[in-house]
Amino acid sequence: MKIKDLTVSYGLVEVIHNITFSVGSEPVGIVGRNGMGKTTLCASLMGMGPNMKGHIYWKNEDIAGKGSTYIANQGISIVPQGRRIFKSLTVHEHLMLVDTNKTNKRWSVDDIYEIFPRLGERRNNYGNQLSGGEQQMLAIGRALLRQPEFLILDEPSEGLAPVIVQHLVETLKKISSMGVKMLLV
Numbered sequence: 001m002k003i004k005d006l007t008v009s010y011g012l013v014e015v016i017h018n019i020t021f022s023v024g025s026e027p028v029g030i031v032g033r034n035g036m037g038k039t040t041l042c043a044s045l046m047g048m049g050p051n052m053k054g055h056i057y058w059k060n061e062d063i064a065g066k067g068s069t070y071i072a073n074q075g076i077s078i079v080p081q082g083r084r085i086f087k088s089l090t091v092h093e094h095l096m097l098v099d100t101n102k103t104n105k106r107w108s109v110d111d112i113y114e115i116f117p118r119l120g121e122r123r124n125n126y127g128n129q130l131s132g133g134e135q136q137m138l139a140i141g142r143a144l145l146r147q148p149e150f151l152i153l154d155e156p157s158e159g160l161a162p163v164i165v166q167h168l169v170e171t172l173k174k175i176s177s178m179g180v181k182m183l184l185v
Contacts, residue, residue: 001045001076001150001181006054006064008037008044015040018054023150027172027182038185039081042154045183046078047071058150077148081155081185083139087128091119094127094138098145105147106178112141115171133164140171150181 001023008016015037021028032038043049045056047068056064063071086094095109113120116137122130130138136156143151153172157165176182 001183002055002057003045004055004057006041006044006052006056008040008049008053009051011051015050016044023181023183025179025181027176027184029184031185039154042078042080042152042183042185045071045152046076072146075147075149076152077143077146077150078152079136079139079143079154079156081158083132083135085127085130085135085138087126090124090126091130091134091138092123095119095141095145098142107144107147109145112144115144115174116141132159133161133168136160136164136168140168144175148180150183151175152183152185154185156184 003022004020006016006019007014019041030038030041040049044052047063047066047070052064054064055062058071058074058076061074063074089097092109095112099109113123118134119137119141122134127135127138140153140156156172157168160168172182172184
């Protein structure tokens with residue numbers, strides 16, 4: 001993915017001003033203080049941002065301004081900040097809701113349970129019965145079931161215990177080694 005001369009604004013206020021960078025086979029990290037536009041960048045890359053100028057190239061196509069459904073269908077997936085877990089769905093229901101791709105599957109629900117054994121143990125628990133770490137695993141699992149070639153992770157370690165963060169790092173390394181490109185905020 002290549003981002004070129006991207007400017008994003010809320011009304012007259014520019015939050016992101018004329019940035020250019022690319023993400024290749026190695027994961028790229030974006031670091032900054034609160035309010036610097038990191039989450040706005042993630043939303044913009046997924047077609048969910050506010051007013052935007054510039055270019056976002058994916059597979060030689062400028063996808064800037066395309067809708068989020070179109071972008072997701074091009075192999076780009078996001079793990080949003082805040083996880084966005086439904087309290088009234090079980091772990092398994094969350095995963096089955098997203099597991100719609102019947103062909104060309106790199107990831108299955110069983111694969112998610114293998115990567116995150118704790119989710120398999122908690123498959124019948126509701127979203128509001130999961131710890132922060134379990135919710136993050138579920139959010140990543142949902143994103144992987146979209147069969148992404150490019151994964152955007154917005155603050156994936158936020159609020160997690162150090163031991164869970166270490167497991168998350170190892171898991172993301174494994175996912176990256178399987179050819180999934182990553183942008184980590």
